[in-house]
Amino acid sequence: MEVLTRDNLLKKGHIHPITQTIVEIVEIFRGLGFVVADGPEIEKEFYNFNALNVPADHPARDMQDTFWLKPLSERRVLRTQTSAVQVRFMEVHKPPLRIIAPGKIFRNEATDATHEAQFHQIEGLLVDKNVSVAHLKGTLEHFLRKLYGESVEIRLRPSYFPFVEPGFEIDMSCTGCIKNEKAGGCCPMCKGTTWIEIMGAGMVHPNVLSAVGLDPKEWKGFAFGLGLDRLVMLKYGVEDIRHLYSGDLRFIDQF
Numbered sequence: 482m483e484v485l486t487r488d489n490l491l492k493k494g495h496i497h498p499i500t501q502t503i504v505e506i507v508e509i510f511r512g513l514g515f516v517v518a519d520g521p522e523i524e525k526e527f528y529n530f531n532a533l534n535v536p537a538d539h540p541a542r543d544m545q546d547t548f549w550l551k552p553l554s555e556r557r558v559l560r561t562q563t564s565a566v567q568v569r570f571m572e573v574h575k576p577p578l579r580i581i582a583p584g585k586i587f588r589n590e591a592t593d594a595t596h597e598a599q600f601h602q603i604e605g606l607l608v609d610k611n612v613s614v615a616h617l618k619g620t621l622e623h624f625l626r627k628l629y630g631e632s633v634e635i636r637l638r639p640s641y642f643p644f645v646e647p648g649f650e651i652d653m654s655c656t657g658c659i660k661n662e663k664a665g666g667c668c669p670m671c672k673g674t675t676w677i678e679i680m681g682a683g684m685v686h687p688n689v690l691s692a693v694g695l696d697p698k699e700w701k702g703f704a705f706g707l708g709l710d711r712l713v714m715l716k717y718g719v720e721d722i723r724h725l726y727s728g729d730l731r732f733i734d735q736f
């Protein structure tokens with residue numbers, strides 16, 4: 482019979498897969514000289530939108546379903562993107578700078594297997610002189626290879642985000658294809674396309690630099706924002722995002 486001690490009476494806890502992944506990602510970027518930055522989850526309209534080149538009448542506001550807080554006259558939101566941290570950091574720190582900002586974000590949308598009203602994003606920002614798209618690509622390639630293995634390839638597709646110019650969708654070669662090829666089936670992770678959309682990125686828009694008093698002729702930068710939940714789901718083969726927030730021990734105990 483098992484002897485009852487304090488240790489085996491109290492079941493030991495462990496770290497949630499989202500937190501584990503944040504720690505892993507932060508370590509990779511720390512190796513490249515990035516520091517962790519933080520900002521509030523209840524954010525002013527200015528930091529979440531205006532300073533990121535999204536004024537009130539900008540159509541990009543419709544791209545995100547926003548939770549506005551009462552009283553509406555105070556213009557506060559549950560932040561819809563960790564990009565808000567970029568502006569806060571640049572207001573008080575002079576470049577050159579490299580930051581990584583993990584955190585919760587919120588969207589007012591119906592939930593299903595791939596959508597939650599609350600999820601996690603990791604924002605990256607580098608501002609320096611003579612920064613180019615090549616630096617952005619090299620940094621993200623290094624990061625994804627550290628996380629998923631040296632065979633990972635990435636590609637950039639032109640895309641639009643108001644706070645970068647030019648903007649890109651970053652795709653990563655599918656890590657599930659080889660496994661599924663061996664199993665003889667079509668890959669459900671990439672639906673047979675061999676590429677997985679992994680994040681948005683781009684060169685910091687001159688208006689964003691101007692908004693924090695930096696001269697866009699002198700300073701350049703790149704930024705990227707990656708959906709952490711999707712990354713965790715890909716890494717561990719989780720099919721429904723809602724499992725991550727369910728608190729169900731049958732799920733959580735697998736990590």
Ligand SMILES: [Zn+2]
Pocket residue numbers: 655656657658659668669670671672673674675676
């Ligand atoms: Zn695949």
